[in-house]
Amino acid sequence: MKHTAIVLLCLGLLLGGGGLLFSQEEKAPERETLIDLQTNQPTYDASGRRDPFKNLLGGKELKEKAAIGGTPQLFIDDINLIGIVKYKKRFTAILSGPQGFPYYFEVGDKLSDGFILSIADTQVIFRKINERGIPLTKPKDIIKEINPEER
Structure with a gap:
């Protein structure tokens, strides 16, 4: 009786283990479909809208300096x-811009x-030749002085 119970138990384990092997073999096609999904490139249908993934600068070169060639955005x-x-x-003038950073001119x-x-x-005497990007017909001289108490 013990002998038949042991044999039945061993057969049950072998059949159960074989079932696990078969279930592992069935997962192989799922792995192939995952690889197929990963190799497919996503596409975007614009439908008349701007592509959000496209670079907005699109080949335009950024210039570090202003049009005149001076410090950027310092008026x-x-x-x-x-x-x-x-x-x-x-003489070297120490000037501060709108953000408060010092510049040496x-x-x-x-x-x-x-x-x-x-x-x-x-x-310091400045010669202003542009006003809001428009060239002036007659340049303006602007004088900025140090207050006597700051000397």
């Missing part, structure tokens, strides 16, 4: 004179709407 009206430094008989350096005409001990 004479927007900058403040922080200080003036004299080194080896040359010398005579002849260009901005978006003009350039620095001259730098003295207490003042």
Whole structure:
């Protein structure tokens, strides 16, 4: 009786294990379909709309400098004179932009709407040649001075 029970138990385990092997073999076609799904490239139907995956700049070159070739987006009206430094008989103006970052300029350096005409001990003279991107018929000279209490 014990002998037949052991034989039946072994047969049950073999048949159960064989069933697991068959179930593993059936999963192989699913793996192939997964590979097929991964190799297919997604497509986008625009239907008259802009493609959201397309690069907006589309081959256009970004320019670091403004059209004049000066510091980008620094206009004479927007900058403040922080200080003036004299080194080896040359003046350097320390200006701050709209964000508050300091910039160092010398005579002849260009901005978006003009350039620095001259730098003295207490003042910087700018020559404005553009107004909102439109060239001026007569350039304007703008003087920015350091307050006496800031010297």
